[in-house]
Amino acid sequence: MTLNPADCAIHTRTNLPWSLRECCERYAEAGLGGVSVWRDAYERIGIEEAARIVKGSGLRVPALVRGGFFVALSEGDRRIAIDENLRAIDEASALGAEMVVLVVGARPGVPLADARSMVIAGVGAIAERAQETGVRLAIEPLHPMYAADKSCVSTCADARRVCERIGNQAIGVAVDVYHTWWDADLPTEIARLGEAGRLFGFHVCDWRVETRHMLTDRGLMGDGVIDIPAIRGLMSDAGFSGMIEVEIFSDQYWAMDQAEYLSLILDRLRTHT
Amino acid sequence: MTLNPADCAIHTRTNLPWSLRECCERYAEAGLGGVSVWRDAYERIGIEEAARIVKGSGLRVPALVRGGFFVALSEGDRRIAIDENLRAIDEASALGAEMVVLVVGARPGVPLADARSMVIAGVGAIAERAQETGVRLAIEPLHPMYAADKSCVSTCADARRVCERIGNQAIGVAVDVYHTWWDADLPTEIARLGEAGRLFGFHVCDWRVETRHMLTDRGLMGDGVIDIPAIRGLMSDAGFSGMIEVEIFSDQYWAMDQAEYLSLILDRLRTHT
Numbered sequence: 001m002t003l004n005p006a007d008c009a010i011h012t013r014t015n016l017p018w019s020l021r022e023c024c025e026r027y028a029e030a031g032l033g034g035v036s037v038w039r040d041a042y043e044r045i046g047i048e049e050a051a052r053i054v055k056g057s058g059l060r061v062p063a064l065v066r067g068g069f070f071v072a073l074s075e076g077d078r079r080i081a082i083d084e085n086l087r088a089i090d091e092a093s094a095l096g097a098e099m100v101v102l103v104v105g106a107r108p109g110v111p112l113a114d115a116r117s118m119v120i121a122g123v124g125a126i127a128e129r130a131q132e133t134g135v136r137l138a139i140e141p142l143h144p145m146y147a148a149d150k151s152c153v154s155t156c157a158d159a160r161r162v163c164e165r166i167g168n169q170a171i172g173v174a175v176d177v178y179h180t181w182w183d184a185d186l187p188t189e190i191a192r193l194g195e196a197g198r199l200f201g202f203h204v205c206d207w208r209v210e211t212r213h214m215l216t217d218r219g220l221m222g223d224g225v226i227d228i229p230a231i232r233g234l235m236s237d238a239g240f241s242g243m244i245e246v247e248i249f250s251d252q253y254w255a256m257d258q259a260e261y262l263s264l265i266l267d268r269l270r271t272h273t
Numbered sequence: 274m275t276l277n278p279a280d281c282a283i284h285t286r287t288n289l290p291w292s293l294r295e296c297c298e299r300y301a302e303a304g305l306g307g308v309s310v311w312r313d314a315y316e317r318i319g320i321e322e323a324a325r326i327v328k329g330s331g332l333r334v335p336a337l338v339r340g341g342f343f344v345a346l347s348e349g350d351r352r353i354a355i356d357e358n359l360r361a362i363d364e365a366s367a368l369g370a371e372m373v374v375l376v377v378g379a380r381p382g383v384p385l386a387d388a389r390s391m392v393i394a395g396v397g398a399i400a401e402r403a404q405e406t407g408v409r410l411a412i413e414p415l416h417p418m419y420a421a422d423k424s425c426v427s428t429c430a431d432a433r434r435v436c437e438r439i440g441n442q443a444i445g446v447a448v449d450v451y452h453t454w455w456d457a458d459l460p461t462e463i464a465r466l467g468e469a470g471r472l473f474g475f476h477v478c479d480w481r482v483e484t485r486h487m488l489t490d491r492g493l494m495g496d497g498v499i500d501i502p503a504i505r506g507l508m509s510d511a512g513f514s515g516m517i518e519v520e521i522f523s524d525q526y527w528a529m530d531q532a533e534y535l536s537l538i539l540d541r542l543r544t545h546t
Contacts (some may be wrong), residue, residue, distance in 0.1 A: 007458070109498075111503075139398060143418065144416060145417070148453035148480055154456070154457070157457075157458075161457075182385070182427050184428075184431050193410045209381050209421045209422050211418070227384060245466045
């Protein structure tokens with residue numbers, strides 16, 4: 001089923017060389033329906049100006065990216081992380097963002113089981129504020145290759161278990177094909193999350209067979225091996241009706257003319273998503 | 274509990290610059306109990322000479338490394354892979370190796386579900402020969418970052434499911450800390466495999482936080498974040514009594530004086546394993 005660009009959003013980080021204003025103008029011109037805003041995109045201009053730009057563009061904001069990083073060695077540092085997440089929720093509310101994506105954290109020196117407990121405590125501590133402001137929290141499982149320092153939540157099952165432990169319905173999951181495509185349990189886990197009303201986000205990109213860098217070599221849809229339409233089908237069958245978000249970190253594509261790159265993204269949304 | 278080197282083996286690939294003869298002599302001198310032999314280690318000298326060297330050293334051979342690679346686009350290529358695995362079993366038998374480690378395969382263009390079916394068919398096709406010769410087959414789940422082109426079996430649960438589908442008790446699992454440490458289900462899966470009598474192998478190395486290369490930057494025990502003693506405890510609690518095998522692919526360590534490196538491995542077996 002061909003995608004309508006109006007059902008799609010792009011993460012500002014995807015077009016890193018562009019300012020927030022350029023992203024919003026170009027995405028709107030291209031007929032895209034939304035923009036997912038990274039917090040660094042308004043670091044210099046501030047949240048009020050960012051909100052004016054985003055609202056002026058008429059784009060939806062499926063996600064503010066990103067909160068999380070709840071795993072720290074000291075209680076004080078964990079408290080700081082929670083405060084930072086409360087700020088992120090308030091900023092999401094100011095921008096009209098529908099969810100905050102959470103990269104939950106991990107840290108050398110903290111055993112994974114302890115890290116997962118800190119994540120449950122951290123997400124639990126911010127859930128009420130999210131619910132009050134109407135901003136949802138989407139836990140994004142990250143690929144196991146990031147389990148040492150970025151996310152002790154590596155699979156949809158891990159993320160589901162965090163949601164179940166906390167209970168609050170403001171908490172769900174963002175499924176990114178890059179992080180989850182390899183998982184034999186992905187079809188059943190997507191179905192379970194859908195039934196539980198916890199499928200909040202869907203991120204697309206691709207996995208290049210010869211990955212040159214673990215952080216900045218994601219592929220554009222069609223560059224790699226992921227059967228994205230199949231996963232989109234699973235999401236749809238599970239009742240997901242949110243926007244499809246393009247999130248790509250790539251030295252190769254950041255070096256391109258960004259307007260040409262945006263055209264290419266739109267092509268690949270049509271042909272490989 | 275301090276390790277006795279006599280309970281440990283090293284994979285020839287770990288000391289890549291050394292010949293099979295050098296590996297065997299040095300490992301025996303160092304008081305190690307075994308050597309796991311990679312097939313490329315006797316490519317030039319042939320299996321008979323390799324068997325003479327290994328048997329002359331008095332070392333045990335926990336594993337021949339490696340068979341597998343059952344995933345291919347054509348029926349003909351899958352048949353070739355099966356023949357190659359039957360040869361590997363015969364070579365293991367000639368060397369007195371206790372198991373053949375299977376890296377099951379994956380291939381761009383073959384959906385993961387199809388790949389897993391090919392693996393079940395492939396392992397199933399060689400199980401009887403393994404049983405007849407008394408050589409066990411150890412499926413090694415590989416880290417999900419290798420799911421595109423090396424292994425569609427990414428977790429202990431995936432490997433267990435293959436074992437259960439085939440049934441034959443000559444088939445089990447090799448648990449490598451590098452590939453599995455991140456998995457929240459690792460403790461329960463190791464216990465299940467132990468109960469089923471399918472814990473055949475245990476490989477150690479470490480995960481470096483800043484991994485510089487996805488294939489050739491494994492850490493020596495203690496270089497990274499894996500709590501190896503904890504996983505060794507899980508293996509032991511599950512009834513595993515096989516050798517502990519050191520398997521490290523590392524440009525950094527291959528560039529070292531290999532005798533010094535061997536001393537370092539022995540130190541780390543004592544202090545970080």
